[in-house]
Amino acid sequence: MPSEGAEVQVRPGFEGDLGALTDLYNHYVSETAVTFDTRVFTPQERLPWLLSHPVDGPHRLMVATDTDSQRILGYATSSPLRPKPAYATSVETTVYVAPGAGRRGIGTLLYRSLFEALAGEDVHRAYAGIAQPNEASARLHRRFGFRHVGTYREVGRKFGRYWDVAWYEKELQGPAGQPN
Template sequence: MLSERAEVQVRPGTEEDLQALTDLYNHYVRETAITFDTAIFAPEERRPWLLSHLEDGPYRLMVATGADTDTDTRKVLGYATSSPFRAKPAYATSVETSVYVAPDAGRRGVGTLLYKALFEALAGEDLHRAYAGIAQPNEASARLHERFGFRYVGTYREVGRKFGRYWDVAWYEKEL
């Protein structure tokens, strides 16, 4: 595991990542209830999202890359973001965080590396709390969040409908 983790690099996301990030997110849109989006995106539709995550400030995008042995380049293994929790001004010191890891990169510590980098980047920001909503069931995500000091605060029951069924979302919070 250490040698695989050593090959993973985490850095701020850039416009050059747009296609790979869109492809990764679309996997979760098509195949899972982890996101409640139901239609896939074209990269241009995701550009405003990408551009809303700057290299400084409270809204960040961290990207993990690893060696792609087929092309001798680096490929996106996952990403983590902090985004506005809600649009109203009094929520400005709260962020919502998320992590998406490529299906073939799971169980390699990529999510841990991404969250570590994200929370280090946010350390100097004027933030009070981070929140994460986890569609249920998702024990791996719950464990990751708990490792980073998130605590369970409640569940919205049957709050989203996707794939012909209703899904619960468990909410976690972390003091920053």
């Protein structure tokens, strides 16, 4: 957990972050229904994911660290929504905050940095799927201008039960500050 008054830095992720990012994600895999992955990963298994988020372009990885300890406090990504070419101007966004680092504005800092980085990219819409219930995530997305567009009922099964996923959408601005 960051020390009281510690500053947070948000920067693009890089390969040296892989171990800590994998540990953070694995917490959500094994302890929550936030992600529908059902088994933990090794850093080597997560390497293609990390490399699919370069420093530029529409698919980004932003990492928040404690400036004193350099401990990773969370990350946000924009990833392809679907693999077919016509979806290229749409991204799926997500944010994960490290256990013990919540309620400090880390998610807000990450999303602010992610959307600032995407401002000059040819991205028309951002989408986010939120496993239900998760009011904190819904609040964060609404704060950034996402609106609820629908819910997939009982779409995922994890921990012996079915989970709904609420889908949110956000219009993004293109390179000239105009909607794409």
